[in-house]
Amino acid sequence: NERTLKIARENPGFVFAAIGYHPWEIRKEEVEGNLDFLRKEARNCVAIGEVGLDYRARVKKDLQKEVFGEVIRIALQHQKPLILHCRYSHRRVFEMIAEAGVRKAVFHWYTGPLDLLEEIIKAGYYISATPALTYSPPHQAAIKEAPLERILLETDTPVQYKDLVSRPKDVLVSLRGVARIKGVDPAEVASLTTRNATGLFGLDAPSPFR
Incomplete structure (x- = not known):
């Protein structure tokens, strides 16, 4: 994240930073520090991501959902779109952002169900x-x-x-x-x-x- 922000600062108008907290990288003892970083630097990026849930990761699902919920709140507070990682968790990720009132998001590398994709598109979200x-x-x-x-x-x-x-x-x-x-x-x-x-x-x- 710090390197991404630095590259964007050095290349204004050509590089635009997104900063995130990937579910693979969640460690309980590091959560508050990483969330504080996002809160502090959110104003210096154009999006928050990758963030989301990965139900094949070794990180406990409850901890992932807790962290993702807080990341959603940070994105909403700073009016930043979300770049979403949702491996084997497409439906839950969609439900969490929709329930929270997120208006701008992109589902990264979408491979999920087509019936859910229809809901994603109807909600005004993107896929990559x-x-x-x-x-x-x-x-x-x-x-x-x-x-x-x-x-x-x-x-x-x-x-x-x-x-x-x-x-x-x-x-x-x-x-x-x-x-x-x-x-x-x-x-x-x-x-x-x-x-x-x-x-x-x-x-x-x-x-x-x-």
Whole structure:
């Protein structure tokens, strides 16, 4: 988080920071310190994330939900959108943010049920497309179902996707995957997803697609 904020400060208008508290990283003795960091630095970022729940993680579910609930409160207080990690917990994450009144959120690398995706879209939330589109049927199905107006592009760098160790430039892999699945020109995907991102995160970045 500190490194991300530093890079954003050094590259204004080109790099925009999101800071989070990933459920894999929750340690009971560190919770208050990490939450205090988010409270202090939330004003210096454009989003809070990744945050959420992971029901395959070793961290106890009750502790994850307690931390996520507090993170939601921080995001609401500072009017920041959430970037959501919801592995094997899609429904519960959706319920928690909806019940709390969160209006802006993106479900990172969505592979969950399509009936829930319909609710996510209806609620005005987004999902993101990753290079996993090259091989993941559940991810492909979600991107096929979601309207372009509710899709963002990402890489989850430096995650490894089979033979690809992703880098920021591999957002083009995500872009081409969306274009192929949707049957539209990559330039249209670039234009719409850029508009989606600038709107969701409140950016005023120059864009070649405007």
